[in-house]
Amino acid sequence: QLRRVSYAIKNSSTKLLPRWREIWFPERIMPRDVKTRWNSTYDMLVFAIDYQAVLNKMTDERSLNLQDYELNRKEWRLASELRDILKDAALYFSRDAIPSLTMVIPAMDHIDEVLATNITSANYSHAIRSALSVGKCTLNRYYSKTDFSETYRIAMGE
Structure with missing residues (x-):
């Protein structure tokens, strides 16, 4: 879900990206998970969890048509667990x-x-x-x- 919402926000110049900027800082765009970048999943998860309230607000806003990307509590908990698991590898290889x-x-x-x-x-x-x-x-x-x-x-x- 996070991969999909990241892609949707980043690739929508007319509706979602302006709303993202209204809700939060214009400088912060959600990182995308890119298969050829080993650390991108971790970066995306860290960002998503830090901005969970903003992402929840955007996926809850019906006019943005992001309901399909909405994460429930269990999915957010899984995202946090995965972030914690990937943290060791991210830090180890970022030396x-x-x-x-x-x-x-x-x-x-x-x-x-x-x-x-x-x-x-x-x-x-x-x-x-x-x-x-x-x-x-x-x-x-x-x-x-x-x-x-x-x-x-x-x-x-x-």
């Missing part, structure tokens, strides 16, 4: 260090630890824990690919 191949496995180990810890955490809903399980399976596939990578073995000094 000043220049990414290199030798950082891959330590990064994957860190992600694996976060996933494994949170999959069983009662702090997160079933939906988030299920998504974490899928993420762990995907990560395990990537782990198995490093076993066959000569470039990786050379970088790690094996």
Whole structure:
């Protein structure tokens, strides 16, 4: 829902964007979630949760035709949980260090630890824990690919 409302607001120059500016600061436009930008989901979630009252007001305003994008309490809670999960990765990968191949496995180990810890955490809903399980399976596939990578073995000094 947040992806869709972000896209709708950003791409509406005639109706939604002017209303957004009336309700809130003109300088702040909701970030879009872009598949090719690894951190964009986190940025969008942080923004949406910070501006939850504004987004609720816009989706509630019938003249804007955004009712389909309205989030209920459960969906907002899921968005908050997902933001919290993605925060670790966002902060870890936003460091000043220049990414290199030798950082891959330590990064994957860190992600694996976060996933494994949170999959069983009662702090997160079933939906988030299920998504974490899928993420762990995907990560395990990537782990198995490093076993066959000569470039990786050379970088790690094996």
